[in-house]
Amino acid sequence: MTRSVRPSPSAFVTGIGVLGPGLPDWPAAAAILAGRASWSREKTVLVAPELLPAAERRRSVRVVKLALSIGLEAVASAHANAAELATVFASSGGDGYNCHHLCETLASDDRQISPTRFHNSVHNAAAGYWSIATGATAPSAVLCAYDGSFGAGLLEALAQVAVDRIPCLLIAYDADYPEPLFATRPVPDAFGAALLLTPEPGPASLGRISATLTDDGADALADPALDALRRSIPAARSLPLLGAIARRETRRVVLDYLDHARLAVDFSA
Amino acid sequence: MTPLLISRYTATTCLGRGLEPLCDALLAGRSGLKPCDFETVELDTWIGEVEGVDDVVLPPALGAFDCRNNRLALLGLEQDGFAAAVRDAVERFGRERVGIFLGTSTAGILQTELAYRRRDPVTGALPADFRYAETHNPYSVADFVRAFFELGGPAVAVSSACSSSAKVFASAGRMIAAGLIDAAVVGGVDSLCLTTLYGFNSLELTSARACRPFDRERDGISIGEAAAFALLERMPDTARALGDDATLLLGVGESSDAYHMSSPHPEGLGARRAMEAALAAASLAAGDIDYINLHGTATPSNDAAETKAVTALFGAATPCSSTKGATGHTLGAAGGVEAVIAALALRGGFLPAGVNTHVPEPGLDYLLATRSAPVRRVLSNSFGFGGTNCSLILGSAK
Numbered sequence: 001m002t003r004s005v006r007p008s009p010s011a012f013v014t015g016i017g018v019l020g021p022g023l024p025d026w027p028a029a030a031a032i033l034a035g036r037a038s039w040s041r042e043k044t045v046l047v048a049p050e051l052l053p054a055a056e057r058r059r060s061v062r063v064v065k066l067a068l069s070i071g072l073e074a075v076a077s078a079h080a081n082a083a084e085l086a087t088v089f090a091s092s093g094g095d096g097y098n099c100h101h102l103c104e105t106l107a108s109d110d111r112q113i114s115p116t117r118f119h120n121s122v123h124n125a126a127a128g129y130w131s132i133a134t135g136a137t138a139p140s141a142v143l144c145a146y147d148g149s150f151g152a153g154l155l156e157a158l159a160q161v162a163v164d165r166i167p168c169l170l171i172a173y174d175a176d177y178p179e180p181l182f183a184t185r186p187v188p189d190a191f192g193a194a195l196l197l198t199p200e201p202g203p204a205s206l207g208r209i210s211a212t213l214t215d216d217g218a219d220a221l222a223d224p225a226l227d228a229l230r231r232s233i234p235a236a237r238s239l240p241l242l243g244a245i246a247r248r249e250t251r252r253v254v255l256d257y258l259d260h261a262r263l264a265v266d267f268s269a
Numbered sequence: 270m271t272p273l274l275i276s277r278y279t280a281t282t283c284l285g286r287g288l289e290p291l292c293d294a295l296l297a298g299r300s301g302l303k304p305c306d307f308e309t310v311e312l313d314t315w316i317g318e319v320e321g322v323d324d325v326v327l328p329p330a331l332g333a334f335d336c337r338n339n340r341l342a343l344l345g346l347e348q349d350g351f352a353a354a355v356r357d358a359v360e361r362f363g364r365e366r367v368g369i370f371l372g373t374s375t376a377g378i379l380q381t382e383l384a385y386r387r388r389d390p391v392t393g394a395l396p397a398d399f400r401y402a403e404t405h406n407p408y409s410v411a412d413f414v415r416a417f418f419e420l421g422g423p424a425v426a427v428s429s430a431c432s433s434s435a436k437v438f439a440s441a442g443r444m445i446a447a448g449l450i451d452a453a454v455v456g457g458v459d460s461l462c463l464t465t466l467y468g469f470n471s472l473e474l475t476s477a478r479a480c481r482p483f484d485r486e487r488d489g490i491s492i493g494e495a496a497a498f499a500l501l502e503r504m505p506d507t508a509r510a511l512g513d514d515a516t517l518l519l520g521v522g523e524s525s526d527a528y529h530m531s532s533p534h535p536e537g538l539g540a541r542r543a544m545e546a547a548l549a550a551a552s553l554a555a556g557d558i559d560y561i562n563l564h565g566t567a568t569p570s571n572d573a574a575e576t577k578a579v580t581a582l583f584g585a586a587t588p589c590s591s592t593k594g595a596t597g598h599t600l601g602a603a604g605g606v607e608a609v610i611a612a613l614a615l616r617g618g619f620l621p622a623g624v625n626t627h628v629p630e631p632g633l634d635y636l637l638a639t640r641s642a643p644v645r646r647v648l649s650n651s652f653g654f655g656g657t658n659c660s661l662i663l664g665s666a667k
Contacts, residue, residue, distance in 0.1 A: 007448030056530075093406060099381075106463045107385035118468030119530045119654060122374065123407055123428035128655025131525040137542065139523030140657060141440060142429040144407035152425040159443040180394050181381075184401040212449075213365070213423070259412075260421055261365075 008266070009155075009162030010210035013245060015078030015169075015196035017070035020044055020236065021189045021229060025073055030246035032226075033239070039226060044190040046175075051133045059116050060129055061095040062175040066192045067126035068133060071171045074194035078204045082134035085169045085196070086160060089127045089142045090153025092234040093185070095120060096177030126173070147234045149174070150193070151257030154238075154265070157197050158211055167198040172235040191233040193242060206245050207269045214264040218256040241265050270550045273442055273501050275516040275663070277354035279345060280497040280609040282596045283317030287348030292613050295621040298639055300595045302479040302491050302625075307461050308379075314475040317493025317597025318461060319344070334413040336377035336404035338460040342414055345458065345496025354500050355418050355454055362451040368422035370441045371411040372433025372457035374601035374653075376426070377404035379462035410458045422450045428601065430653030431564075433457055434497065435604025435661055439521040441501050456498035457605035465492055465600060472531055474568050480598070482565035482591035483572050483635055484626040490566045493597020497605030499612075513667040516612045519646065520553065522546025526656025532570055533652060537578030540564075540650065543658035544582055547648060551662045555583045558662070559642070560620045562607045562649040565591020566598050572630060575650065580632045590623035590636040604651035604659060611647035611663045618643055 018029040022042045031037035046065040048057045049072055060068075067089065075082045093099075098120045105113050119125065124142040131140065141160075145152035150172040157170040173192030177185045198205070219240040221227040230239045240253040248269040257263040279287055283301030284294040294301065305316045325340035346352050359367055384399040403409050407428040415424045423444055427433045434457020441453035469475045469490060476489035501518065505511065523546060526539035533540065548555065561583070564575055572591075579589060592610050599606050614620060620640040629635035646664040 009447045009449070059530075092408075102464060102468075103381055103385040106382050106467060107388075111463065111467050113464075113467050113471050115468075115471045115531070118464070118471055121464065121468070122430045122654050124430055124653070124655045124657055125530070127429065127525070127657065128530050131527040131656055132529070135527045137525050137527050137539065139439070140429070140525050141436060142427065142433075142657070143440075144426045144428050145424060146402055146406050146408040146412065149408075152423070155423055155449070156425070156440055156443070159440075159447040159449065163443045163446040180388060181401065183394060184399060213421075258424055260415075260424075 008210040008212035009158040010208060011158055011161040011197035011199060012201045012205045012208050013195055014198045014202050014205045015074040015080060017073030017194035019066060019070050020191035026077065029242065033243040033246035046190060049133065052129060056129055056132055061098050061120050062190060063091065063095045063173055064126045064129045066175055066190050067171050067173045068130055070173065070192040070194040071130060071169060074169060074196045078196045080196060083136050085136060086138040086166055087127065087130065087140040088153050088157040088168060088170045089140065090149045090172040091144060092146050092149045092174050094123050094125065096175060096181055100178050100181055145258060148257040150235050150238045151255055151263040154211060161197045161199050165199045167196065170195045170197060172238060174233050174235045188232055191236045193235055193238040207267055209265055209267050211263050211265045213261040214254060216254045216262055216264065218262050219254050241267065270442065270520060272504060273445060273518040274504055275518055275612060276500045276502050277351055278499040278609050278612050279349035279351045280495060280606050281319055281345040281348055282495040282606060283319055283493055284595060286344065288613065292617060294595055296619060296639055298622045298624050300479055300624045302597055310463060310466050312466055312470050313477045315479045315491040316461060317491060319494055331413060331416055333400055334403045334409065336380040338377035338410055338458060339413045341460045341494060341496045342410050342458045345498060351498055358452045358500060359418065364419060365421035366451040367420050368441060368444055368450040368453040369411050369415045369420050369424045370427060370437040370453055370455045371414060372427045372437050372601045372604060373407055373410050373459050374428060374430050374433060375459060375462050375464055376407045376409050378464050379460065380404040382463045414454060429657040430655060431600050431603055432651045432653040432657045432659040433601040433604060435651035435659035436523065438518055438661055439523055442521060445503050452500065452502040454498060455501050457602035458496045459599055459601040460494045476567065479625050480567035480594055481625045482567040482593050482623055483629045485628050485630060487567040487569060487572060489568055491597045493599040495596065495599035495602040495606045497602055497609050499608060511666045514616060515666040516615055517664050517666055519664045520547040520551025520662040522550055522660045524658045528656050531654055533574040535574055537574035539656055539658045540575055540578035540652055541581055543660040544578065544648065547660035547662050553646065558587055558646050558648045559644045560614055560647045561587055561589035562611055562647060563589050563591040564650040564652045565593055567593060576630045576633060585632055585634055588620045588634045588636050590621055592621055594624035594626060607649045608661055608663065611649045614644050614647055615663060615665045
């Protein structure tokens with residue numbers, strides 16, 4: 001089966017945030033992906049941003065800390081104003097630890113769950129905390145496509161930029177699950193990537209991307225250890241694209257997306 | 270925005286399967302709510318349960334998806350010729366040109382809740398028959414429906430709590446406008462589970478009676494379940510004229526509150542911005558709207574904030590009601606259900622009453638009885654946890 005040539009929405013990449021195992025921020029990740037630094041897999045360190053009000057900071061779960069950290073890094077690197085940005089949050093699931101505690105309580109003799117655990121269980125928890133922390137009142141799309149969640153988020157963000165002609169901040173993130181859920185959802189650690197996409201280039205722009213669905217197979221990373229990371233955390237399916245941007249290499253990368261289609265992303269530096 | 274055609278729609282709620290029982294109940298002002306007898310839940314609250322969900326059998330090839338939520342999805346797809354309409358769209362546009370965008374808040378999390386009761390007493394492991402990806406994950410319902418129709422376009426679950434299945438119209442509309450697809454299956458499916466029943470109870474947001482939206486004595490929500498679907502299409506070429514009764518999506522407006530995780534902005538600012546954005550997208554003024562289907566959950570704070578938002582934009586001039594007294598609050602399916610109700614109001618020329626409400630909040634033309642009236646444009650509100658807001662405007666082609 002072949003897909004005929006179709007319109008592919010495009011945008012400029014104007015800011016990036018990354019946080020993952022042995023990848024503390026985008027400059028460090030870019031150096032590793034460009035082959036200028038070596039990578040060692042150290043556990044992701046998650047910190048709740050100071051920007052959150054004290055009550056929300058206390059209540060924030062792992063995915064919230066992750067999403068806010070990468071979003072703020074992308075916005076800062078672009079010298080943009082988070083309060084004005086539309087957002088797309090893409091994640092393969094909510095917070096695994098929070099979910100585990102809820103299910104454990106609901107299976108016990110005393111089913112009274114904590115209100116904070118309940119509001120942290122919604123898939124849009126990170127989007128809600130982001131909006132509270134930054135004062136952003138613009139629309140926010142909150143998506144899930146299981147292992148293809150990064151691709152789904154990228155497509156949505158590109159469509160927003162192309163159709164509405166507005167900047168859009170994509171925040172894609174996934175965090176680990178405890179046992180017994182880990183056995184059925186073996187996500188080993190936290191990884192997130194944020195891309196600020198804009199309709200026009202700016203001083204901070206790193207290049208232009210466009211995307212379309214393809215039947216081609218996904219690109220793997222040359223480094224087997226990094227490729228294992230790509231395959232083990234859904235949001236890390238973004239790494240081949242981040243690698244092309246880090247190397248300033250004009251090329252087409254094919255990203256894992258859904259069972260029935262991959263995402264071909266053309267990057268021009 | 271360029272209007273889109275809603276070429277087919279259906280909803281299955283506690284009022285029955287498909288459009289006919291829903292329309293009949295709305296015309297009669299009947300509620301489908303009952304005291305909670307779901308599973309082993311012991312809570313003093315009312316629910317809107319769809320009858321016969323547990324008897325639905327998934328096609329053998331899709332057996333891995335088996336759970337209450339996907340059974341409800343299939344039950345919904347089989348009503349009102351919806352499945353045939355999707356297959357016809359696949360024929361007309363090609364399977365790669367049809368996307369799927371479904372809203373859900375909890376998908377099949379009930380499956381995980383039940384599996385946690387069957388953990389291995391020694392190892393703590395979940396039972397071997399538990400399938401996370403196909404039942405619990407938010408994407409499971411979108412993946413199930415995608416696989417059911419073998420669609421080849423973009424597929425995604427939108428999970429922004431109670432705005433989810435309104436926001437699918439925005440995402441699908443953008444994909445059509447961007448040229449990625451020509452048509453989309455949109456909607457929402459959410460089913461009863463312990464997480465939401467005990468969760469809303471923990472926040473003291475559930476009522477011990479059938480919910481009474483916008484009533485001065487309202488004291489909380491009644492949780493329901495539903496499957497609602499719509500087939501959204503690029504407008505046909507002018508050569509192929511639309512019938513007078515064609516239903517169109519005229520505008521979508523979205524906003525975020527930036528206020529609190531589980532309470533709306535007290536002045537309803539986010540709600541107001543979403544409605545303003547929908548009117549702007551449709552190039553309409555407030556006076557062009559014939560009926561507002563309110564979010565109206567029946568919590569004291571939601572309905573107070575929504576009253577302020579609606580009166581600020583519409584005054585007391587526009588008839589409005591919440592239909593959650595009839596269907597319950599179907600959470601991630603609510604936006605889809607209420608878009609379908611908006612379409613029924615357009616088609617049938619009626620303004621549905623807000624069931625269970627006796628003395629409404631002042632300042633609104635709140636419908637205590639169903640009214641017969643020509644209806645050309647309807648605005649439908651859906652707001653959710655985390656301060657996520659979405660308003661849709663549907664209209665008739667005539």
